[in-house]
Amino acid sequence: MxxxxxxxxxxxxxxxxxxxxxxxxxxxxxxxxxxxxxxxxxxxxxxxxxxxxxxxxxxxxxxxxxxxxxxxxxxxxxxxxxxxxxxxxxxxxxxxxxxxxxxxxxxxxxxxxxxxxxxxxxxxxxxxxxxxxxxxxxxxxxxxxxxxxxxxxxxxxxxxxxxxxxxxxxxxxxxxxxxxxxxxxxxxxxxxWPLMDSVVLFSDAEKSVGSTEAHRSAWTSPLFAPRLASLNSRRDAMLQAIEDKNMKFLGPLIEQETLEMHGVIMSATPSVHYFGAETGKFLAWLRERRTALDLDVYFTLDAGPNVHLIYENHLHERVMQLLQETVDSSRILSDHMGxxxxxxxxxx
CATH class of the missing domain: 3.30.230.10 (Ribosomal Protein S5; domain 2)
Structure with missing residues (x-):
């Protein structure tokens, strides 16, 4: 112009x-x-x-x-x-x-x-x-x-x-x-399918190793090739679960996916650990409490220490009550599908 x-x-x-x-x-x-x-x-x-x-x-x-x-x-x-x-x-x-x-x-x-x-x-x-x-x-x-x-x-x-x-x-x-x-x-x-994502913050610090750098190392992990071989079937299963609005089916799939990705990241060369003991302890606590309460709330993580909790909108109050047992409210960012x-x- x-x-x-x-x-x-x-x-x-x-x-x-x-x-x-x-x-x-x-x-x-x-x-x-x-x-x-x-x-x-x-x-x-x-x-x-x-x-x-x-x-x-x-x-x-x-x-x-x-x-x-x-x-x-x-x-x-x-x-x-x-x-x-x-x-x-x-x-x-x-x-x-x-x-x-x-x-x-x-x-x-x-x-x-x-x-x-x-x-x-x-x-x-x-x-x-x-x-x-x-x-x-x-x-x-x-x-x-x-x-x-x-x-x-x-x-x-x-x-x-x-x-x-x-x-x-x-x-x-x-x-x-x-x-x-x-x-x-x-x-x-x-x-x-109205879904929520409540993020539990374990750290607001910037990552010491950025995603771009860690991406490059993925191919060095012995877990990466088997992961790629199984992803299309997991993708199709996720899409079906979302179409059916079936959280009991989708939830375990997204947790498996998260743990598998972090397994690749940690087993790559160089190894990167995006979350530590505090996050791991929280995930174990969540699995125990959701079983006890029969509450369909599931976790996923990106390349960082903070936990995203995925659940249906109508469960929001119950999930917030659950988190009060172990997390200060200032460490929770709640959002929804937009x-x-x-x-x-x-x-x-």
Whole structure:
């Protein structure tokens, strides 16, 4: 866009709110890191209140200005490298040299296993593209040729799991037979089966080893090849359980999947331990108490120490009462299955 045809609308702040997601069938290991081609399919539940809010505004400045959680980040920073690299990628796709002022914040702790890169890179993608194209909504983006499928593929380059946060409900990331054939679709919308995700925080510190580094080691684990061989049948079983709204069937599958993924992570070279004794003790306690109470609440973890408890909405009060036995309420973040991202323009 040339200077003479820029309008006030072009310089307005565009705001994207993108929720995190929690994977039931995990994305772990890559067939091609540069192309963000996963080693297997994955299934996830899109959340709602646990989200990233990113504001992007075109400005006639020599370099992007980025603030993350009220802290300025730079191109050479550890966090900044990923952000600026993705902005460079998006600018290349749009063939623009315009710079952006970016303000981004998470409603949850960053980098501790609550998929902040999924919501963060998803929100960065939507807000940046909206600002560069002066598009105040997802519908306007689509009318300009930026379909959700196209935006998903761009977000995926920034962070693989970001592609799953751009749909609501239950989302299926299909690996495909090659990088170009991978697709993402909404398997079930958010109204199909109202589920909750209550996150028990054992640490809000950023991980010492990031997911990107740990992904690279997956192939060195002796457990990885057997895992890949069994995942398609587990995927199909999960999809059937979700279709049937059968938590007694789905719950054990997501727990098996979580423990298997962490087994791969711990048995890889180098070995990484994302959770310790406190998390392990909590999981044992949960299994004992849910049996005693006949309560259908099941756990899953991403690459971090914090535990996601998955259960049906109508059980929320009972689950909160159960957690009061052992967890301070300040360490619990409760959320529900959500409808996906929102894009707006901030009037100035």
């Amino acid at each position: 040339t200077k003479q045809n820029k309008t006030l609308e072009y310089f307005q702040p565009y705001v994207a709110v993108v929720p995190s997601n929690i994977a039931f069938l995990k994305y772990w290991g890559k067939s091609d890191e540069a192309l963000q081609w996963p080693a297997n399919d994955s299934l996830s539940m899109t959340l709602s209140d646990l989200h990233t809010k990113t504001k992007a505004q075109v400005s006639e400045i020599p370099e992007h200005q980025v603030r993350l959680n009220d802290q300025e980040v730079f191109r050479e920073d550890k966090v900044g490298q990923k952000i600026f690299k993705h902005l460079d990628y998006l600018a290349e796709q749009l063939q623009t040299r315009e710079k952006l002022i970016i303000e981004s914040s998470n409603s949850f702790p960053t980098g501790c296993g609550i998929a902040s890169s999924a919501s963060g890179l998803g929100a960065l993608t939507l807000a940046a593209v909206a600002a560069w194209t002066a598009s105040p909504s997802l519908e306007v983006l689509a009318s300009k040729g930026f379909s959700m499928d196209r935006l998903i593929q761009w977000a995926r380059i920034g962070s693989g799991s970001a592609c799953r946060s751009l749909y609501g409900g239950v989302v299926h990331w299909h690996r495909g037979s090659c990088e170009k054939e991978q697709t993402v679709n909404q398997a079930f919308d958010e109204s199909h 409808a996906g991202p929102v894009l707006t323009v901030e009037e100035v």
